[in-house]
Amino acid sequence: MKKYNIKVLGLCETRWNGNGQTRLSSGDTIIYSGHGDMDHDHTQGVAPLLAPETMRALVAWKPVSPRLMAARFNSKGRKTTIIQCYAPTNVAQEEEKEDFYSSLQSLLDQTPRRDMKIVMGDLNAKVGDDNTGKEFIMDRHGVGICNENGELFTDFCSFNDLVIGGTIYPHRKIHKITWTSPDGKTDNQIDHFTIDRMWRRSVRDVRARLGADAASDHQLLVATLKTKLRSFCDCRKTTPQVQHIVSERQEKIEEFNCEVRNRFEALADLAEETLENHWTEVQKTWKEACTSPGEERERAEGVVDEGNLGEDREERDETGNQQISLSTDEGRPQSTVLEAELRSEEERKA
Structure with missing residues (x-):
């Protein structure tokens, strides 16, 4: 040869x-x-x-x-x-x-x-x-x-x-x-x-x-x-890690489709009063279906929920020092309220 x-x-x-x-x-x-x-x-x-x-x-x-x-x-x-x-x-x-x-x-x-x-x-x-x-x-x-x-x-x-x-x-x-x-x-x-x-x-x-x-x-x-052979690589063979990720995504897709299907079946049984009410129910159904319990836990770990906006929170500035800001009942930081009172007092004195 x-x-x-x-x-x-x-x-x-x-x-x-x-x-x-x-x-x-x-x-x-x-x-x-x-x-x-x-x-x-x-x-x-x-x-x-x-x-x-x-x-x-x-x-x-x-x-x-x-x-x-x-x-x-x-x-x-x-x-x-x-x-x-x-x-x-x-x-x-x-x-x-x-x-x-x-x-x-x-x-x-x-x-x-x-x-x-x-x-x-x-x-x-x-x-x-x-x-x-x-x-x-x-x-x-x-x-x-x-x-x-x-x-x-x-x-x-x-x-x-x-x-x-x-x-x-x-x-x-x-x-x-x-x-x-x-x-x-x-x-x-x-x-x-x-x-x-x-x-x-x-x-x-x-x-x-x-x-x-x-x-x-x-x-x-x-x-x-007159031809040129090329090495063959079977791209369909994926690593176990990629296969695991693909299987997880597929499971999430199936769960989402099942959740949407169930909720819309329940929505179909309700009487349609007005177009606005029906559209509101559709939006609510989509939001609830997209917010699964697993996703809520993931957001709770890294993102502040809307219900906790009125609570105290801690932030760090660029120098690494800890800053604490307290929120009032009106949803406005207390430091902003104090500054406003000081300005009004100076205006009265003037």
């Missing part, structure tokens, strides 16, 4: 049962999908191998079957969904092929509409170099002649508006072939990389790399894509 600067490496025939993810000693992470029964024969299986920066951009992944799985990544502009496939061979039964493409279509339909969709893997399909009637999904740079699997695959691409990347670029034949038989006499282009037609210009190149040490009869198919 480091040699070719690969960020997502799709693997087929991993032959691992179950599904999960494993972090390798190299720092890369592999997420895999196989048979649900752990005692099943170790066959089939698909698994994308993710670089550390790609793993940080992973939003979600979904194992579907030993032949299908999907992974969604956060990228610049929009999300990117990659579907890793391992299709039945050309000699497989028709029912098995139909089940595979039916599951693949269902998985693609579940993908968000605005995502950049990529379908890749070992499709076991020869699409050939004849693109008559298929100009929108492929070019004339394929290899060989289209077979039965190739027809199913091209019909699937035409229906979903996917472009087959291996047929677009005019490379030499050795850079198009993805599989070679053990005797070296047969070679085919059966591994494919497809992408939404609206994102076709994002693909810079698709070619097979012969120098990759893959220990397989398949060649490494590398697609160069």
Whole structure:
């Protein structure tokens, strides 16, 4: 992966049962999908191998079957969904092929509409170099002649508006072939990389790399894509303190709504004498509902109630000295009354 600067490496025939993810000693992470029964024969299986920066951009992944799985990544502009496939061979039964493409279509339909969709893997399909009637999904740079699997695959691409990347670029034949038989006499282009037609210009190149040490009869198919992955952070996950505050606010909102509803139901039973009286009752209902017992206690701790305005109160000046002002029965400070009496007495003397 480091040699070719690969960020997502799709693997087929991993032959691992179950599904999960494993972090390798190299720092890369592999997420895999196989048979649900752990005692099943170790066959089939698909698994994308993710670089550390790609793993940080992973939003979600979904194992579907030993032949299908999907992974969604956060990228610049929009999300990117990659579907890793391992299709039945050309000699497989028709029912098995139909089940595979039916599951693949269902998985693609579940993908968000605005995502950049990529379908890749070992499709076991020869699409050939004849693109008559298929100009929108492929070019004339394929290899060989289209077979039965190739027809199913091209019909699937035409229906979903996917472009087959291996047929677009005019490379030499050795850079198009993805599989070679053990005797070296047969070679085919059966591994494919497809992408939404609206994102076709994002693909810079698709070619097979012969120098990759893959220990397989398949060649490494590398697609160069013009996109930028971004680390994903699930903002919906809040800290316990924030969750506690949100829950308290929600409880207060529910209590307030219940209180207002109850009071207005009681108000509806009263006879409406005049419009002014009715408006007075509505205002009174709102004020009483907004003044819950808990809020009254909070105000009593830090704010002077209106009923205590006639009582004595203590204040501190800017120097920190304590000032005491006594209130008269008329609600006017005694110091103000004394000053008024002194002024009137001076006027009489004058």
